[in-house]
Amino acid sequence: MIREVKAKTVLQKSKLPESPYCLNPYIGCTHACSYCYARFMRRFTGHQEPWGLFVDAKVNTPDVLSKQLARNTIHGPVLIGSVCDAYQPLEKRYELTRASIQQFVSKGINFSVLTKSSLVLRDIDLLRQGAGFCSVGISLSTLDDSIRRKFEPGTCSVQKRLHALEQLHKEGIRTYLFIGPILPLITNIEAIVAVASQFVDEVWGEALNLRCGNRNDVAQSYAACNLPDEWDKLTRSPKYWRSVAAELENACCRAEVPLVGFYEH
DSSP states (O other), X not given: OEEEEOOSOOEEEOOOTTOSEEEOSEEEOTTOOTTOGGGGGGGGTTOOSOTTSOEEEEXXXXXXXHHHHHHSOOOOOEEEOSSSOTTSTTHHHHOHHHHHHHHHHHHTOOEEEEESOGGGGGGHHHHHHTTTTEEEEEEESOSOHHHHHHHOTTSOXXXXXXXXXXXXXXXXXXXXXXXXXXXXXXXXXXHHHHHHGGGOSEEEEEEOOOSSSOHHHHHHHHXXXXXXXXXXXXXXXXXXXXXXXXXXXXXXXXXXXXXXXXXXX
């Protein structure tokens, strides 16, 4: 279900350590990732559909953002897409993310976009203009497209994401690799860093977050991959996540790319 809604505000203060502000032009996401933590947004919308089958497009985003920026001095950084993917397929139609980026670029406001979509390349002209104060991150949990389809059925291929990183990097736009969520028994940190490191300026990592009502969906994705139930035990093990953090740090060290942070839950 796609619904057009009007927002009162679109630029929100954030508790994220690296981004004091966030902007989400959409509520919900047709990428339908089984592990998505943002499904908690459903309780604010009245939607009863399963996660991944509804999106509210905040169609007045450009006007509201313009008014907010006129009233307030914002230096950023602003994270575009903290609880949605701002480049999910509907962005082709609505261009709400593009309109927001235009305003940030025109005012020189520091911003970052985190996405799983190669659609970000559509806006490379704007991102090039903001190259001194913007960054683009691409999320990867696996290099195996058959597994990707089980966990992220609505996303673009791994190869398209790697191509997006390469093209953005060639244009002089700051890029980062976001390895997340890290899926026990699946995510090959060493391989992902090795493949993407030449196209990124830094790396971030995030542990799988199962505190948002997504455990059953994640379990179904694991079962579809014919993987043992050990993954669930590992997610509850501090020792396991310490080993993941060490693996991430070592992989980045070998690839000579900075590791900025690793989020645990």
